[in-house]
Amino acid sequence: MKESPFPLTPIFTNLSLFGLTLRDLLDIVLVGALVYQGYKLIAGTRAVNVVRGIMVFAGVWVAARLLGLSTLSDLLGRAGTVGLFALVVLFQPELRAVLERVGRPRGREVQGGAALQDLARAVERLAERKTGALIAIERRTPLGEYAATGVSLDAMISVPFIEALFARNAPLHDGGVIIQGSRVVAAGCLFPLQASDGTYRRYGTRHRAGIGLSEVTDAVVLIASEERGSMRIALGGRLGPDLTATELREQLRVLIYERDDLLEPPPSLPTGRAQRSPPAGGGGSPAGSPAGSPASPEGPAGRGQAAPGQGEGP
């Protein structure tokens, strides 16, 4: 075994359990933790399917080698090398989001309670009047690059101000608004459109821009639909169900205060309505997705009723 210059080396090399040294165990634990963290980062994103595809590919390659199929294994080996570069190019936004998530600072300033209430109230009023709105609340991933695509502002959140921003003929009503802490920092911003991979193909660009931003950042994105007068939250690349005013406030409170690290809402969150009319193109929640959580993609549907026992929020 290679000599190590570090004084702890004897402990690592001499102590052994079932033939494994402490160093081996540490190695296994660290690799396990790394794989688990990697899985947590990509779980629920479209990268999971790609990882599955890579594993099938690798399995065939290993089998070809074991069986001595030299041409096939050579071909797959070369394709794999090229494929790695292709993956980096294809998944550049996701890779960047993952690295940002790993390196983002903890404990960012979060919204004041009153500001959050005002924001929810403004979205509620906009939805009631069927005025479209797209609002991203920054959490840990900085949204500076998206803010730079719009007009820079620095204003306290207030109901009339948010309403005025999205008013039909207002100069900044097109595009998304970005919230940092208790302030509106940009309006008229361009968000990345969610790739039309099937799940959200039937949605318009406002919804797909909201889902797209939530896919590459940890922002909580609020969407008021001009067409249907509904309110929804996009989070972690998924679009939640229609929300009532009470549900919107409750979900915002949980997402911003209680679970600052949350990418998917806890099961205890007030859910969207179970009884929704099926989307025009058929579909609805895919099997396995808990209906009603922001993590469960849903088709366009009518606004739901408040859950039994839930009163209006403050």
Ligand SMILES: Nc1ncnc2c1ncn2[C@@H]1O[C@H](COP(=O)(O)OP(=O)(O)OP(=O)(O)O)[C@@H](O)[C@H]1O
């Ligand atoms: N990439 C983008 N980033 C931010 N906002 C966008 C983007 N693309 C479109 N929008 C906004 O979406 C509006 C168009 O919404 P559209 O009707 O196509 O979507 P929708 O999802 O059907 O929404 P709605 O239900 O409100 O009609 C645009 O006027 C613009 O304000």
